[in-house]
Amino acid sequence: MAKRRIVILGGGFGGLYTARALHLRGVTRHADVTLVSRTSSFLFLPLLYEILTDEVSDWQIAPSFTEVLPDGCRFICGEVTGGELQADGYRVRVRQTDAELTLEADTVVIALGSVSDDFGLPGVRTYARPFRSLSDAYALKAAITDAVRRVRAAPRETASFAVIGAGPSGVELAAVTADKLREERLRAGLPPTQVRLHLIDRLPEILPQYASALRRFAHRELTRRGVELHLGVGVASCSATGVELENGVHIAAETIVWTAGSRPTPVLADFPFVRDRRGRIPVSRTLEVPGFRGAYVLGDAAASVAAPATAQVAVRQAAVVAHNIAAGLRGEPLREYHYEPLGEMMTLGRGTAAANLLGLSFNGLAGYLTRRLIYLLAMPDPWHATKVGLSWLGQSLGEAWHVWSSPAPLTQAIE
Ligand SMILES: Cc1cc2nc3c(=O)[nH]c(=O)nc-3n(C[C@H](O)[C@H](O)[C@H](O)COP(=O)(O)OP(=O)(O)OC[C@H]3O[C@@H](n4cnc5c(N)ncnc54)[C@H](O)[C@@H]3O)c2cc1C
Structure with missing residues (x-):
């Protein structure tokens, strides 16, 4: 039987932590897992301020994906430009400096984060x-x-x-x-x-x-x-x-x-999913997109019940997404994400x-x-x-x- 193809979009808190949790659950042994992100390194955003005062160095807060991605997970550095649902799964378009790729996936995980929002204020x-x-x-x-x-x-x-x-x-x-x-x-x-x-x-x-x-x-x-x-x-x-x-x-x-202000990354509009007023993709408690089998959204891109756009939330959602992908492969029940503020x-x-x-x-x-x-x-x-x-x-x-x-x-x- 062909291996399941899992494509994770975004290498931030949602995407990278999903990849790592999939590895811990043994999914990378039985499925092709690919992570796509526009930079070659992860960024631990909560510590970014301390770059100004030299309290942290870039190697500490921005390790390369070759260092932090688990074995068995392929990395593609490129710009995600959109995706479609086809009869046999999802197609995701990725632009690289010298090539345009189309990735095919049975499961797609969208963790593309957010961008700054100026609310249209002049200047x-x-x-x-x-x-x-x-x-x-x-x-x-x-x-x-x-x-x-x-x-x-x-x-x-x-x-x-x-x-x-x-x-x-x-x-x-x-x-x-x-x-x-x-x-x-x-x-x-x-x-x-x-x-x-x-x-x-x-x-x-x-x-x-x-x-x-x-x-x-x-x-x-x-x-x-x-x-x-x-x-x-x-x-x-x-x-x-x-x-x-x-x-x-x-x-x-x-x-x-x-x-x-911040708002979800605009590329979400180039996927076939409904978006809320703020541009986020609504998800169910299992973090799946309602009506789209095998499509998960988490972190800042997801409109999930009462959860703020924080790294804390994205990391906990990553554990739920990885659990649900593994459970889906084994035909076991899925878990729900419930927001619990830790502080x-x-x-x-x-x-x-x-x-x-x-x-x-x-x-x-x-x-x-x-x-x-x-x-x-x-x-x-x-x-x-x-x-x-x-x-x-x-x-x-x-x-x-x-x-x-x-x-x-x-x-x-x-x-
Ligand atoms: C300066 C700063 C400080 C913060 N401090 C805290 C904090 O102290 N505590 C806390 O809980 N939260 C904090 N946050 C919020 C937190 O970082 C986010 O909520 C969290 O990163 C969301 O995770 P995510 O996976 O959705 O997005 P991100 O972690 O932002 O990851 C998105 C990833 O997708 C990639 N990407 C985006 N668009 C594309 C594209 N088109 N193609 C390819 N790749 C793409 C990005 O490069 C990135 O790797 C902070 C945010 C900022 C900006």
Whole structure:
């Protein structure tokens, strides 16, 4: 009998963790499993901010698929451009630099994630940058260094940055950017007044979805770092000179980062599935697309009951999808996915984090160490996690020393 063909689209939390879970269930021995993704490496997004402060390196958070994909799983690097349902299964189109491929599949797993959403606001696409990839992180890091260098050469000028969106991504990014700016400013010998960082959100408070204790801690860490908060007023537009607010106030900023919205990747429209108002594909509790046998969707691309678009959800859904594919091959009953929030964690700058897990809160250095440990355990491959863990061990001791022995406390950050 011909081997079943399983094609996984997307090599992020949903896709890669499905491939690994299929391997653990022995499916890669009896079926052809192929994973398609546009980059040659996985990206552990929750740790992307720390690229700015050199707290992590790219080899740690972006291991190549050759390192983390299990044996028996084929990798194709290419851009998925759409797919069709045929009488004998699915056809998926993939564009590579020099070729167009058509992959045939009995089972297709869609884990193509999301993209930044500017809600059509004028100037956002042109003047604000996203923060979702390694190249975004390195470009922002270079922009910080360049801005401080420019101000050093022109002492009357100010280096101004704006982060739009005070949800988890914006808050984490603002805290880490503040630390990177401070580091560069001190190195350049500039006064705090020559560097400004704004955090903007139309809602009246930061992190509205989080517990009030975590919100308060995050608020304190941002203000300690001199981040200027503009809450309760929306952005009207972005331009080369900064951000225009709906109340007419202009915030000067040479670098603007947009974290205020995301939407499923637009390529989902090129599949034969129904999409919801936000462009996600509705799935049943077994994470299958209703009416399409052998089609699973998970992570940010799926509209599943009450589950937010987080890595936590995508990883847990990957386990359910892999279970259901294996169960389907054996004719066993499928499992359902039910969202259970496990808690939240966020970096709030160098050596500082907040972690709320199963009712327990860890802030500051304890939060930092907890977050690091949990992310280490969550890394896709144990051998890779071991290498990262060993390199962090030394680094964490250094961070602890930095926090407790810093001669200039964070209260003097960018004030
Ligand atoms: C900066 C940042 C920080 C975050 N921090 C956290 C956090 O701390 N905790 C948390 O729980 N969640 C966090 N999230 C959200 C979390 O990363 C996502 O919810 C999660 O990655 C979703 O998993 P996914 O598999 O659906 O998508 P992704 O992990 O984004 O994977 C999608 C994959 O598909 C590939 N792809 C997309 N389109 C195509 C195409 N057309 N062709 C080929 N390949 C394609 C992408 O390259 C990627 O490999 C963060 C997100 C960002 C952007």
